[in-house]
Amino acid sequence: DSGVTQTPKHLITATGQRVTLRCSPRSGDLSVYWYQQSLDQGLQFLIHYYNGEERAKGNILERFSAQQFPDLHSELNLSSLELGDSALYFCASSVGITSGGARNTQYFGPGTRLTVL
Amino acid sequence: DQQVKQNSPSLSVQEGRISILNCDYTNSMFDYFLWYKKYPAEGPTFLISISSIKDKNEDGRFTVFLNKSAKHLSLHIVPSQPGDSAVYFCAASGYNQGGKLIFGQGTELSVKP
Numbered sequence: 001d002s003g004v005t006q007t008p009k010h011l012i013t014a015t016g017q018r019v020t021l022r023c024s025p026r027s028g029d030l031s032v033y034w035y036q037q038s039l040d041q042g043l044q045f046l047i048h049y050y051n052g053e054e055r056a057k058g059n060i061l062e063r064f065s066a067q068q069f070p071d072l073h074s075e076l077n078l079s080s081l082e083l084g085d086s087a088l089y090f091c092a093s094s095v096g097i098t099s100g101g102a103r104n105t106q107y108f109g110p111g112t113r114l115t116v117l
Numbered sequence: 118d119q120q121v122k123q124n125s126p127s128l129s130v131q132e133g134r135i136s137i138l139n140c141d142y143t144n145s146m147f148d149y150f151l152w153y154k155k156y157p158a159e160g161p162t163f164l165i166s167i168s169s170i171k172d173k174n175e176d177g178r179f180t181v182f183l184n185k186s187a188k189h190l191s192l193h194i195v196p197s198q199p200g201d202s203a204v205y206f207c208a209a210s211g212y213n214q215g216g217k218l219i220f221g222q223g224t225e226l227s228v229k230p
Contacts, residue, residue, distance in 0.1 A: 002160065031216060043161070043206065045217040056215030090160050094216070104149060104210060106218055108160035 003027065004109035006091050012115045018079040021112045025072055025093030031055075032074040033106060034066055037088040049074055081116045088113050120144045121209050123221035130228050136194040138224050140207030143188060147209040151218065152181060152192045155204045164205075165192070197228045 003026035013019055025032050034046040045058035049068035060066075063081075068074045078085060092106035122141045130136045138152075148169040153161035167174040167181045167190070174181050180193045194201055204225045208218040 002162065004160070006160075033217065042222045043208075043218075043220040045219070048216055050216075056217055058217060092160075092218075096216075104216055105151065105163055105166055107163055108153070110160045111158075113158070 002107040002109065004091060004093050004107055006109035006112050008112060009110065010113050010115075012117065013081060014117055015081055015083060017081050017116075018077065019081065019114065021076040021078070021089050021091075021114075023074045023076070023091030023093075023109060025074070025091075026107055029093035029095055029107075030072065031094045031096065032068055032072070033092040033094070034074070034076050035090045035092065037090065037111075039087075043090065046076070078114070083116050086114055086116045119222075120147075121207055121219045121221040123207055123224050125224050126222070127225045127227070130197045130226065132199055132228055132230050133196045136197045136201065136226055136228065138192040138194075138205050138207075138226065140190045140192075140221055141188060142190075142209050144209070144211060144219075145188070146211040146213050147219075148212060149210045150181070150183060150190050151208045151210075152179075153206045153208060154201075155206060155223070161206060199228050199230055202226055202228050
């Protein structure tokens with residue numbers, strides 16, 4: 001158990017809908033990262049928050065947004081869903097923000113499997 | 118442009134023998150490398166990491182070697198056990214990457230009894 005929790009574990013919805021994925025980081029971790037894993041792709045970085053502030057964006061679609069709340073949990077919002085958004089969505093957390101060393105070792109949650117029908 | 122590559126999609130090893138998983142990278146600004154293990158329907162589990170100032174890091178049965186001149190790292194598992202069967206991902210980060218990890222495509226390891 002990494003200490004990172006994600007809900008829900010599974011989500012099935014229809015095209016055009018909007019969903020919210022939730023993540024709680026490990027106790028003491030200030031950084032939260034979101035990754036997407038599609039069937040034919042590896043883990044792709046979406047977005048990084050540190051202590052409530054957005055710090056970096058990857059190939060995140062404009063239909064997707066995220067935020068980190070004062071209690072450090074994070075939510076990833078996916079809207080106008082398309083079939084191609086079906087994927088595993090992982091949240092990870094780490095202590096620090098900068099690269100290098102144990103402070104940036106990221107611990108992953110169990111993921112949310114999103115299926116868009 | 119894939120900055121982290123794992124060229125072997127799969128590897129099969131006999132129980133008790135050594136498993137060697139390889140990873141190549143292209144970005145010389147990467148300064149921290151990690152290996153994760155992943156079972157189906159679970160999140161990646163952190164295994165071991167290495168900083169670019171080192172060339173070897175060991176933790177029990179797992180050893181990671183870094184060859185900066187070749188931009189290559191490898192994970193050695195000795196001895197391999199059936200419970201090691203999983204997908205292994207190599208990941209890298211650098212100070213210019215904003216903290217994000219760049220992952221390879223993964224290598225599926227199968228350890229046969």
